[in-house]
Amino acid sequence: MAKKVTLSDVASAAGVSIATASRALGSAGRISAETRQRVLATAERLDFQPDALAKSFVTGKSATVGVLAEQAIGLYSMPVLIGAIERLSEHGIATLMYDARATSHELLAHLRQLRARRVDGLLIVGDTPDLTSLADALDFPAPMVFADVEPSGRNSSVVIAPDGHHAGLLAGRHLIGLGRRRIAHLTASAAGPAVQRRAAGMLEALAEHELPLVLGAPLHGTYSRSWGVVAAEQLLASGEPFDAIFAGDDEIAIGAYTALSRAGLRIPDDVAIVGYDNQHRPVHHDGIWLTSIEPRLHTVGSRAAEALLASIAGEQPPAVELVPGELVVGRSTIGPTLGAYEQIAP
Amino acid sequence: MAKKVTLSDVASAAGVSIATASRALGSAGRISAETRQRVLATAERLDFQPDALAKSFVTGKSATVGVLAEQAIGLYSMPVLIGAIERLSEHGIATLMYDARATSHELLAHLRQLRARRVDGLLIVGDTPDLTSLADALDFPAPMVFADVEPSGRNSSVVIAPDGHHAGLLAGRHLIGLGRRRIAHLTASAAGPAVQRRAAGMLEALAEHELPLVLGAPLHGTYSRSWGVVAAEQLLASGEPFDAIFAGDDEIAIGAYTALSRAGLRIPDDVAIVGYDNQHRPVHHDGIWLTSIEPRLHTVGSRAAEALLASIAGEQPPAVELVPGELVVGRSTIGPTLGAYEQIAP
DNA sequence: CTGAAAGCGCTTACAG
DNA sequence: CTGAAAGCGCTTACAG
Numbered sequence: 001m002a003k004k005v006t007l008s009d010v011a012s013a014a015g016v017s018i019a020t021a022s023r024a025l026g027s028a029g030r031i032s033a034e035t036r037q038r039v040l041a042t043a044e045r046l047d048f049q050p051d052a053l054a055k056s057f058v059t060g061k062s063a064t065v066g067v068l069a070e071q072a073i074g075l076y077s078m079p080v081l082i083g084a085i086e087r088l089s090e091h092g093i094a095t096l097m098y099d100a101r102a103t104s105h106e107l108l109a110h111l112r113q114l115r116a117r118r119v120d121g122l123l124i125v126g127d128t129p130d131l132t133s134l135a136d137a138l139d140f141p142a143p144m145v146f147a148d149v150e151p152s153g154r155n156s157s158v159v160i161a162p163d164g165h166h167a168g169l170l171a172g173r174h175l176i177g178l179g180r181r182r183i184a185h186l187t188a189s190a191a192g193p194a195v196q197r198r199a200a201g202m203l204e205a206l207a208e209h210e211l212p213l214v215l216g217a218p219l220h221g222t223y224s225r226s227w228g229v230v231a232a233e234q235l236l237a238s239g240e241p242f243d244a245i246f247a248g249d250d251e252i253a254i255g256a257y258t259a260l261s262r263a264g265l266r267i268p269d270d271v272a273i274v275g276y277d278n279q280h281r282p283v284h285h286d287g288i289w290l291t292s293i294e295p296r297l298h299t300v301g302s303r304a305a306e307a308l309l310a311s312i313a314g315e316q317p318p319a320v321e322l323v324p325g326e327l328v329v330g331r332s333t334i335g336p337t338l339g340a341y342e343q344i345a346p
Numbered sequence: 347m348a349k350k351v352t353l354s355d356v357a358s359a360a361g362v363s364i365a366t367a368s369r370a371l372g373s374a375g376r377i378s379a380e381t382r383q384r385v386l387a388t389a390e391r392l393d394f395q396p397d398a399l400a401k402s403f404v405t406g407k408s409a410t411v412g413v414l415a416e417q418a419i420g421l422y423s424m425p426v427l428i429g430a431i432e433r434l435s436e437h438g439i440a441t442l443m444y445d446a447r448a449t450s451h452e453l454l455a456h457l458r459q460l461r462a463r464r465v466d467g468l469l470i471v472g473d474t475p476d477l478t479s480l481a482d483a484l485d486f487p488a489p490m491v492f493a494d495v496e497p498s499g500r501n502s503s504v505v506i507a508p509d510g511h512h513a514g515l516l517a518g519r520h521l522i523g524l525g526r527r528r529i530a531h532l533t534a535s536a537a538g539p540a541v542q543r544r545a546a547g548m549l550e551a552l553a554e555h556e557l558p559l560v561l562g563a564p565l566h567g568t569y570s571r572s573w574g575v576v577a578a579e580q581l582l583a584s585g586e587p588f589d590a591i592f593a594g595d596d597e598i599a600i601g602a603y604t605a606l607s608r609a610g611l612r613i614p615d616d617v618a619i620v621g622y623d624n625q626h627r628p629v630h631h632d633g634i635w636l637t638s639i640e641p642r643l644h645t646v647g648s649r650a651a652e653a654l655l656a657s658i659a660g661e662q663p664p665a666v667e668l669v670p671g672e673l674v675v676g677r678s679t680i681g682p683t684l685g686a687y688e689q690i691a692p
Numbered sequence: 693c694t695g696a697a698a699g700c701g702c703t704t705a706c707a708g
Numbered sequence: 709c710t711g712a713a714a715g716c717g718c719t720t721a722c723a724g
Binding site: 365366369378404406 | 709710711712713715716717718
Binding site for chain 3: 017018030032035058
C-alpha cells in the first residue's frame with residue numbers, strides 16, 4: 001500500500017510551510033488566494049487525506065456523537081436512531097454506537113469510553129432509568145440529549161419525546177367525533193409518565209364535551225396482549241356500558257379486540273378501538289386494520305439530533321420538545337366490521 | 347469542570363517517569379510488579395482516563411469499526427446491525443455509523459471519512475451494488491466484511507449472508523413432508539442471487555422425491571403484495587393443478603393468499619403457503635398465521651462482526667459464510683383453516 | 693500573508 | 709527494570 005500522504009508532503013510539494021498548508025486547507029487564518037489555490041491543487045493531485053485522528057487529537061473535537069440506546073435497541077429505539085443518524089450524517093458527524101443492553105457496570109464502561117473518545121455530544125435513546133441516572137452521575141463533559149424519554153422533570157438536560165398528551169387528545173377527539181360517548185382507557189402502569197400524559201390528553205378531550213371516562217379512571221396493567229384481554233374482560237364484567245376503548249398501545253388494543261370478539265361484540269359497530277404506537281401498520285391486505293396513533297419516532301430522532309447539534313454549537317435549545325403524533329385511521333373505528341366473514345391477513 | 351488528568355499527572359504523582367507510567371497501565375514492556383501496583387493505585391486515585399484520541403493517534407488503531415448500511419437501514423438491515431453492534435461492543439470496539447442512503451457521491455465521501463478516521467475495519471450491510479463496487483474501487487485500507495449480501499462470486503471480500511439454498515430446501519421438505527406434491531414458486535426477479543439460491547434449494551428438495559416444480563419454473567416478479575396477487579392469478583389461470591406455494595417473501599405470500607381466497611380456495615386445506623422473511627411473526631392473536639423461513643439476520647450480524655474481528659486480528663476467515671435459517675410453522679401450512687369464520691387480528 | 697516553533701497526550705525504541 | 713527523547717500529524721499563537 002502506498003505510503004500515506006501527509007500534510008508536510010503537500011507543503012513541500014507546494015513549496016510552502018506546513019503551517020501555510022494547514023491554513024490553506026482549513027478555514028481559519030489569513031492567506032493569499034493564490035497560495036491557497038496552489039496548495040489546494042497540490043493536495044488534490046497527491047490525493048491528500050487529512051488524518052482525522054490527528055486533527056481530533058489536536059483540536060479536542062472528534063466530530064463524533066456518542067449514542068447509547070437501551071436494550072429495546074430493537075423495535076422502539078430503532079426509528080429514533082435512524083432519524084438521528086440520518087440528520088447527523090448530513091452534518092458530517094459520525095455516530096459512535098454502543099449497545100446499552102447492559103448491566104449498570106457495562107453502561108458505565110461505555111460512558112467512560114465515550115468520554116475518553118471525546119465525543120462532542122451524547123444522545124441517549126430510550127427510557128432506561130439506569131441510563132439517565134448514570135449519565136447524570138458521570139456529569140458528562142459534553143452536551144447530552146435524551147430522546148424518546150418522557151420528561152420526568154428531575155432532569156435538567158434536553159429531552160425530545162413523543163407528545164403523549166396530544167396523542168390522548170387525538171384519540172379522544174376522533175372517537176367523540178364519531179359519536180362515541182362512553183370511552184374506556186386500558187393502559188400500562190400509572191407509574192410511566194407517558195401513560196399519565198396520554199390519559200391526561202384523553203381526559204381533556206372528554207372534558208371538552210363534558211363526558212366522563214368510563215369507570216372513572218384508566219385500567220392500569222402492562223403493555224401486552226394478555227393484559228388487553230384481561231382488562232377488556234374486567235371492563236365487561238363491570239357492567240358499565242361502553243362504546244369505545246383507547247388502548248395504551250397496539251398490543252393492548254389487539255388483546256381487547258380478542259376479548260370483545262369472544263364476547264360477541266362487533267368492532268367497530270359495538271365498540272370502537274384506538275391503539276397507540278402504530279406498530280401494526282401494514283397488517284391488513286385490504287386496508288388498515290387498527291386505528292392507532294403514529295408516534296413519529298423517526299422525527300423524534302431527527303429533532304433530537306438537531307437539538308444536540310445546537311447544543312454542541314453552544315446554543316441553548318428548549319429543555320423539552322414534544323413531537324406530536326398522527327392519527328392513523330383504520331377499520332377498528334370506522335369499519336367495515338372486523339372479524340366474522342372478513343378475511344384478514346397479517 | 348476539573349482539569350483533565352493526564353498520564354504525566356499520574357506519573358509525577360506516582361514518582362515515576364511518564365514512560366514507566368505508560369508501561370504500567372499498558373500491557374507491553376517489562377516492569378516490576380511493585381511499580382506497576384503503585385502506578386495503578388495512583389491512576390485509580392486520580393480517576394485517570396487515558397485519552398483515547400491521543401492513543402489512537404499514536405498507535406494508528408482506532409478501536410473503531412465503520413459501518414455503512416444501505417438505505418434499507420430500516421427493516422432488513424436493522425437486525426443485522428444490531429447483531430453486529432452487540433458483538434463488537436463486547437470486544438470494546440465502537441461502531442461508527444453513517445447513513446448510506448446516499449448518492450454515490452455521498453457514499454464516497456463517507457468512505458473517505460471512514461478511512462480518514464482510520465477505522466480498523468469496515469462492515470457493509472445490504473445489497474446495494476454501489477456500496478460494493480465503490481468499496482472495491484477505493485481499495486479500503488482495512489479489512490472489509492459484507493453482510494446480508496448474497497455472494498456474487500466477483501467479490502473477493504468476506505461475505506456473510508443468509509443461506510438461501512437451505513431456505514428453499516427447508517420449505518420444500520416441509521411441504522413435501524405434509525404430503526404436498528404440486529408445488530409452485532412465486533418469487534422476485536431472477537436477477538437476484540438470493541432468488542436463484544432459494545429456487546435451487548426448492549428444486550433440490552423436489553428432486554429428492556422426483557417431483558417437478560409446477561409450471562416448470564418459478565414465476566418471477568417483485569417483492570410485493572401486488573405481485574403475489576398477480577402471480578397467484580396467473581397460476582390459477584394456467585389451469586395447472588397445485589396444492590402448495592413457496593413465496594419469495596412474506597409479502598408475496600400474503601398477496602397469494604388474498605388471490606386464492608378470493609378464488610374460493612381454502613388455506614391450507616386446498617393450498618398450503620410458505621413465505622420467506624418471517625417479517626410477520628407476531629401477527630396472529632391466536633397462533634402464527636403464516637409459515638415462513640426466519641432468516642436469522644441477527645445471527646448474520648454477529649457472525650459478520652466475528653469475521654471482521656478475525657480479519658482485523660490478521661486471521662483469514664472463510665470467504666463466504668452462509669447462515670441457515672429456521673422454519674417457523676404456522677397455520678398457512680398446518681391449519682386450522684385460515685379465513686372464513688376465523689377472526690384474525692394483525 | 694507566511695514561517696519557525698511549540699504543543700496536543702500518549703507509545704515505543706534506545707540507552708542506561 | 710526505568711528514564712530521556714523522539715515522534716505520531718496536525719493546529720495555532722507568535723514573530724517576522
